[in-house]
Amino acid sequence: MLTAKQKEVLETLNLDNPLSEVQFESLLKSENDYTNEDPSVLERLLKMANALYRAGAPAIDDVKYDHIRSVLEQLQPENTYLHEVEPEAVPEAKTVQLPARMLSTDKAYSKAEIEKWIERLQKARSGDDSDTATELEIRVTPKLDGYAAFDDGARLYTRGDGYRGQDVTRAFNRGLQVAEGGERGLGPGEIVIKKSYFDEYLSEFFENSRNIQAAIIAEKKVDERIQLALDAGAVVFFPFQLLPDWKGDHKTLLADFEKIAESIWEAVDFDVDGVILEATDEAIKERLGATRHHHRWQIAYKANVEKAEVRVLGVTPQTSRTGRVSPVAELEPTKLSGATISRATLHHYGMVKAKGVGPGALVQLVRSGLVIPKIEDVLQPVDPQLPEHCPSCDSSLDWEGDHLVCSNRALCPAQSENTMIHFFKTLGNIDGFGPATITRLYASGIRKVHEIYQLQQEDFENMGFGEKTSQNLITQLNASRSIAIEDWRFLSAFGVVRLGPGSSERLLEHHPIDTLFQLDAEDLVQIDGFAQVTAAAITENLHKIEAEFREIYALDFNLQKTKRVSEKVDMNTPIAGKQLVFTGTMVTGTRGDMEKQAKQLGAKVGKSVSKNTDYLVTGDKVGAKKISDAVAKGVRVISEDDYRSLLES
Ligand SMILES: NC(=O)c1ccc[n+]([C@@H]2O[C@H](COP(=O)([O-])OP(=O)(O)OC[C@H]3O[C@@H](n4cnc5c(N)ncnc54)[C@H](O)[C@@H]3O)[C@@H](O)[C@H]2O)c1
Ligand SMILES: [Zn+2]
Known part of the structure; x- marks a missing residue:
């Protein structure tokens, strides 16, 4: 999640054609290796990360930045961003x-x-x-x-x-x-x-x-x-x-x-x-x-990578909100880049099984800069240490692909606790409902978020919270409903599988939050970015949380509605549905602003001219070749003035 400082930086720098905040966040979170992304998306991603880094509010660590940069280098070696000094801009300086x-x-x-x-x-x-x-x-x-x-x-x-x-x-x-x-x-x-x-x-x-x-x-x-x-x-x-x-x-x-x-x-x-x-x-x-x-x-x-060969003492299973059981390797304490490391998460139990991770195995631990250490390789395998039961509820485990999953979807303490923790963490507007509080609430019989909102101060006290703490927890709960939050954040707090912040926002751009449960997969597929499989999974998973959602929604949270696409874009304009490309230095506004405006007026804005482009809008200093290439593709080349007149027509 972007911090207030990071948002401020991005706003004041006014980058040309930045990614939306949601897209930026979800790209940084994604665990993919970026090789399937569009190079222009990577370029915009790097530019934003760079601006934040230069302003003292980095969103990612250097290793990740360098990695994304190297992917762009593979995909598009000629990209100019790679061949220039990464720019640095101090707002308010000459x-x-x-x-x-x-x-x-x-x-x-x-x-x-x-x-x-x-x-x-x-x-x-x-x-x-x-x-x-x-x-x-x-x-x-x-x-x-x-x-x-x-x-x-x-x-x-x-x-x-x-x-x-x-x-x-x-x-x-x-x-x-x-x-x-x-x-x-x-x-x-x-x-x-x-x-x-x-x-x-x-x-x-x-x-x-x-x-x-x-x-x-x-x-x-x-x-x-x-x-x-x-x-x-x-x-x-x-x-x-x-x-x-x-x-x-x-x-x-x-x-x-x-x-x-x-x-x-x-x-x-x-x-x-x-x-x-x-x-x-x-x-x-x-x-x-x-x-x-x-x-x-x-x-x-730069020797940014430190490695060590470390003995594994054991593999501890941990059950997540979704029921997946993740392996954590307990390690012989080892110093790496200045910190003592004694635990590291492993990808999944598929890896534990295939590579033979268990007590006595020798692994290679890698730490780049100050990032969380990773187990990169197993040097001496042993018989893998696989759990048979859920560490939280003792139910049997099933394999789903590479993952072991707790079969007790409804009554597993770890799943319920982590679901509640996820809710408050995602809302992000209050303190006090972290793991320690939630564990105690669970022990006192609380199973769902809506039940927490029914508690009175004395209920908290009866559960063993002090008077002051209980009072504070009540204050926090009230605050969580009165402090404004975006409705997409609220929706993603329910932890519906495949409905993270990014897809929540996209969904709400098309359908209001109180109509979501009436949608079927076909409705979702209409939205850009929802494939059939995802759409089906989302509708199915939404139904699982419907009852809980209705309970919590009824509590009257201060939700800010996501702007609907239909409200944002005016389709009744001379450029609606047309494909435009802007090039050169614009005189009547920044190129970024003009592109944004064109989108709001229903146009599709591209970065480079193709045969589908309708208009190439040229500012100052545009090379003759660019223009003749566009003409050769049948694109209409117009000046900034022509463009303005077109808008008024
Ligand atoms: N985390 C992020 O989001 C993020 C974003 C952008 C860049 N970065 C990092 O920054 C790096 C590129 O940025 P860069 O070009 O500013 O840095 P760089 O690492 O290439 O360093 C170049 C700079 O080193 C300085 N320098 C320091 N000591 C010097 C010495 N003894 N002699 C000469 N010059 C010296 C110079 O000022 C020079 O401009 C990337 O590799 C990346 O890791 C990170
Ligand atoms: Zn369980």
Whole structure:
């Protein structure tokens, strides 16, 4: 679920053609590998993730971002997003030409890739690849994980799109200092926060140092705690020239690579996400030059994956809301990326059975960055440890595909408890009804969410909750009904299989919430995105919750209705049903706004011209070839003015 901060960022940045919030969320949640997605959807997904990340409110971790990026690279290697510096925009700052280009870095994840890069440097020096003997000087520095900036002595700039950045000189006026031993005007560097200071004074209040860096350059007055950090000299602009480094010839570097990388990695008291290697020879640098994305003479070495071989102590079954029983591996406690790991979830019991996971098995545990660790491989299998009964209700288990499922759909405590927990968690507007409370309610005979709403303060007290707590629980329950929530969120809180937030919203765009139970699969199939199987499953599963839904719906929640498609789109316009593509720089509005408006006026808006396109609307600076290609496909090419007249016709 997007946080308020993330929503604000997306709104203020006003991205061109963003995905809907629901689509964004459901794509990030999906466990697919993205290879079946449309490349343009992936591009829009990456752009949104990038905007959030740059604004200090990331929606996903770097590994996932890099993964989606690599999928797009496979599907559409020529996609321009991949070949440019990922843009960064500070709202409320002036955009200015950068004194020098600021680029991203090429990345390597293994020593073998570094060896290849050195070969390319050699080749650039000699013009052929035979000369690998002559020494080549390499500088290695820590790769600071902060906010890239450029200081020309007068102004401080952000990296922007690599050519034009934004003027954030105000950071210096607020007390940002140049790292010790430095002065203003030393060119490219990074705004960073001392790790020891962050851990001691800030970690309690801020999730990561990234949102502090973003705050320092933002227009808004900085938080008091950040100001204290600035005053204490804990936040600095660190010019790369001043970084502690290792310098030497490439042979020594390769001979002792891990050691050198590690010692440089640990050389500063800042967040570091790799080491930077670069050639120092100006002639080589000049010859190699840069792509639009990175300097060819520079590379980042990131070892973002840590692995360990770990013994399994046992496999514990856990029954979920839907009755599926998931395996959790209990592990010999192991340190990985700074945390002690003693449990990791396994995909499903199909994997436990096929790969032989049980007490004594040796598995490979992998952790990328700070993500939840995964068991990637089973190195020494044993007889699998499979449960015969549901750990919660002791009923027998059935196989459904790769999953073991509790056969006791109606009376299994784990299923009921998790269903109730899911309801309050999905509503997301109150506190107090987490696992501990729900378990106690269950023990006192509560089985369904609507029963919770019938409880009085003394009922809670009789169940063993304290007086204050009971009072608070009543307050929270009342609040859950009065605080406004979207009706699609409310619907998805019932945990109907296949009816998550995304499909709930889509469904409600077509049918009001109180008519859902009259629908059959045929009605659902009419809606974009509901295949026959899904439609059948949804109608069937909806009926299972009908009684409970009616009880809870009657409690008068403050539901905000999803806008119906028929209300949103005006089909009675000159462009209704037409296919349009906008290209070039628009004069009378942003392209994103114009596309949105066209959709509301009933048009279908595409990204590229096909033979089904009716109109290509051209703004400023459109290449002649684009126009002649469109004409060749029989598309009508019109100017922005023509388009406006068309709308008025
Ligand atoms: N989690 C997300 O949603 C998300 C979104 C976008 C990008 N990202 C991450 O960001 C990465 C790409 O972003 P990027 O291009 O800003 O970063 P990068 O990792 O390629 O780093 C490039 C930057 O490193 C800096 N740098 C730090 N130390 C340096 C040194 N010693 N010498 C020279 N330069 C140094 C420079 O400012 C340069 O601009 C991706 O790989 C991805 O992991 C994550
Ligand atoms: Zn059970």
